[in-house]
Amino acid sequence: MANEQARKERIAKVVVKAWKDDTFKQQLLSDPARVLADHDVAMPAGVTVHVHEDTATDKHVVLPKKPDEPILDNVHHGRVIMMETIFGDCDDARA
Numbered sequence: 001m002a003n004e005q006a007r008k009e010r011i012a013k014v015v016v017k018a019w020k021d022d023t024f025k026q027q028l029l030s031d032p033a034r035v036l037a038d039h040d041v042a043m044p045a046g047v048t049v050h051v052h053e054d055t056a057t058d059k060h061v062v063l064p065k066k067p068d069e070p071i072l073d074n075v076h077h078g079r080v081i082m083m084e085t086i087f088g089d090c091d092d093a094r095a
Helices: 002-020 022-030 032-038 070-086
Strands: none
Touching: 002 022, 002 032, 022 032
16 A cells, blocks of 8 residues: 555656646656656556646546446445546536
8 A cells, every 4th residue: 555655646746747847748748658667657567558638628537447346336326426526626517
């Protein structure tokens, strides 16, 4: 769990750097695997990484890998929270 937290923190640093530095952001968008590797965020062999930038008018939803069936039985309880997390800043789009 500590390794996953450290990995998330390294990714967060990459995101903040991309927000501050347009050149870095373009590198991240064009070659995310290299940029992440340069910042000690390793991806397993054979994994392709895609980075997309959200804007005020362009949102991305990631469809996660399907979980095991026992987990699916309980997913409906969290769907509202998940959708609020994804679309929480789109209140005027719902009106």
